Amino acid sequence: MSQIDYVLSAIKEKNPGQPEFHQAVSEVFDSIHPILASNKRYLDEKVFERMAEPERVISFRVCWTDDNNEIHVNRGYRVQMNSAMGPYKGGLRFHPTLNMSILKFLAFEQTFKNALTGLPLGAGKGGSDFDPKHKSDREIMRFCQAWMMEAHRHIGHFTDIPAGDIGVGEKEIGYLFGTFKKIKNEFQGSITGKGPLWGGSILRPEATGYGLIHFASYILAEINETLENKVCLVSGSGNVSQFAMEKLLEDKATVVGFSDSTGYIHDEEGVDWHKLAFLKELKNVKRESIEGYAEKFPSATFYKTGETNIWSIPADCAFPCATQNEMDEKDVKLLEKNGLILIAEGANMPLTDPAIKEVQRSGVMYAPGKAANAGGVAISGLEMTQNRLGRYWSRERMEKELKLIMHGIHEKCLETIKKNDLIAHDYLNAANIAGFERVAKAMLAQGSW
Template identity: 45%
Template sequence: MNKNKAFWISLIATSSVAITFSALSFNKYQEQKTIDKYKKKRKKLKTIPPRRTKFIRDLATKRVNRVLSTLQKRDPDQTEYLQYVSVVTRSLSPLLMKDLKYVEALERLIEPERAITFGVAWVDDNGIKHINRGYRVQFSSSIGPYKGGIRFDPKMNLSIMKSLAFEQTMKNSLTALPMGGAMGGADFDPKGKSNNEVKNFCHAFMSELFKIIGPNCDIPGPDIGVGVREIGYMYGMYSRLTAQTNGALTGKRYNWGGSRVRTEATGYGLVYFLEYMLHDNNIPLKGRRITISGSGPVAQFAVEKIIELGGIPLTMSDSDGFIYAKNGITLDLLKKIMYLKNVERGRLESLSEIVEYYGDKQRPWIVPCEIALPCAYQNEIQGKDALNLIQNGCFAVAEGSNISSAPEALKLFKQYNLLYAPGKAANAGGVAISGLEMSQNSIKLKMDPQDIKMSLRGIIYNIFEACRTAAQQFGDNDFDYSSGANIAAFLKLANCLFDEGII
């Protein structure tokens, strides 16, 4: 007996074949067996019994919680990313409850394909050396090559980068153009830097970034802190390093490969989406009092288009405060703001003698309005800001910046039935025109500006229709454009993963 015991112990210890199942795999195996059993019963029934519906919902909830719990354990310090994934997942609930295979797609999609960090060494005008951290998160290439902006912001970290890259992936999916999603940047602050210092940093940044980008794999573009000046410096270094002049970057000046309407596209597209959303609810845009944050290209051209369509833009802001024109920002005032920001690179405070100015980093959400257009940073509308807007008569919010509204604000929008257009849908105009710039660079031809403007309107309308259709199909509120946007974008991405055999 003792010999037999020793034999079996030895066999187990020395065996070269060990079959193991993780707890997660075993649970999925058991769940699938139960699902298959229900499917066999369903074939004999004409309708789905309530018991099955409850079972699928409970099982989907259990799996989703498991996915989020795993993500929380893996990246407990990535607060912004965890927050973003949680918000998106909640809005996907109607789809996830309908078909459990989409939970597996969610599990795959929330992990980026590649997240890269690198050091950026550069020298300022005083000869002092600096080291910043650069990022590129290549989130998904299932629909096409990676596409997404470069952002220079001293607050940048990997968690914010992943949030923005996921948002960009969803946004690109909605455009129906063949683009994957990515985001990049650095914790560099261009404010107060000379042109030479910005050039030195951009050259150093591209010296690392060029290794992972190209016209057929990853095509970065501009974002906050990065405009045509910065894109020009980066493109110059890319051309020197690769001996190529191609479409590896978008947002270029028109005379060396850029597209007409690119600078205006995000702001114009934002107002087009707002217009469609209001029309869908029988509300005219003309005469509406609108608060806008930001004073970069998105805010500038949103204001321009609002004036053209008869709306009344009241505010614009920068990181120090905001201006408030009680009777509306005029075209003359807008031209002064454009010159101040685009040429002089100054602060709005310098306009305090000709327009009302609120400093101390105040935000424009304290101003009574009917519509709010956040066009600055992520999470710029917090819960208290949302309450201010609601109490002051605001009934619609459309995001010109990515992830403009914090989760507490989103809850209040829903509670008080505000019309809400998320950034992934409302500010997709910029990346849509970037997609057209990619096409123009590939065929070495230029499109007529009027054709581009018509294409922009058409793309934004199609995005709006996709959001509305998904909301009607999966939601309990036909005007929940936020859930509709998330579901429509996610469905396309998930189905691509299934078609390509990735899941």
């Protein structure tokens, strides 16, 4: 086995039983293999091995009491992955399936995503196996307070800045921030995703979804296309999905499908502004299944989770925005058969490895999440800047900054494609290489820590 090939096998052997983490590491390794081969210093100083090993992994007990006075015990986490580019930065996920493999894959992906923004951000990820669904506001508050009672020791605006993710929205961020502020007796930008009245940034809720569609527009422009009149699918129905649909409507695209954990909707007439407002109320206020959307609008049909999924609907563009590994090889083949021209990832690693290989073989345009969904962390980074300055910036300025950052990521990908003689429009390898080289150079400059 060559020195290069040993790198990946050693990482997998050191982290047994972590399939999501192995998948994320393998994907990046495949992209940077030629870079390692041509730069012996990266191999000798074990740069990739260091990137794949978290600087710190924190696991702790979280005890909380429900409304019936029953005690529950959950597990809290924070993976502080890489601080070469800046303080650890990344979201918190509250979901019953959360485990170390998922956290490490998310934190590893975050390293490259944050580097691509050009902002001084390191990478981290955290959360808990707590399930906020069907919990009262008081129960969620007590859990968040208990989580922060331990986690506050490890975070701060120059150390580690968490944000939201699946199961952690503005409400949860409020409870977490309020607890941190009380413990520390300081009002600091130690958490992003705050409400705009108490230290948050305008456009933060919209940023990931909006940024995704901006990036998709830049890719389509490379083949002289736009989103206007394109038939689109957006998996999920949460924050990222809702605002991706909103931006698609602004760009005059037609959204005919979306989903949640219970199934998916096919709306042949397309989602309009009235329907989108209803969906937001259904999911954000009532917290109900999207089946209610089909009951409200005759043009829509609800399909329960089963043998078919949202990717069976013919479309021009697909935006997987739900969770990891939600699109497999057969989905890609069916989408391609139905005329798909673009897949842009709003979620983290939503395509399985065989699905990615099928996309590359097919010639369908592909925007990897490291580049396409970086809008959220970009605006979070700007929220940190505003907190340090003690100022709020206007919506117009934030829109402009978001577009500039997403455009910068796209241009960096194009530059990397040209520099490394990659196949035209190979955004996957370009994003991985560009992110790796930025972090690697920072790590080498700071010594072998």
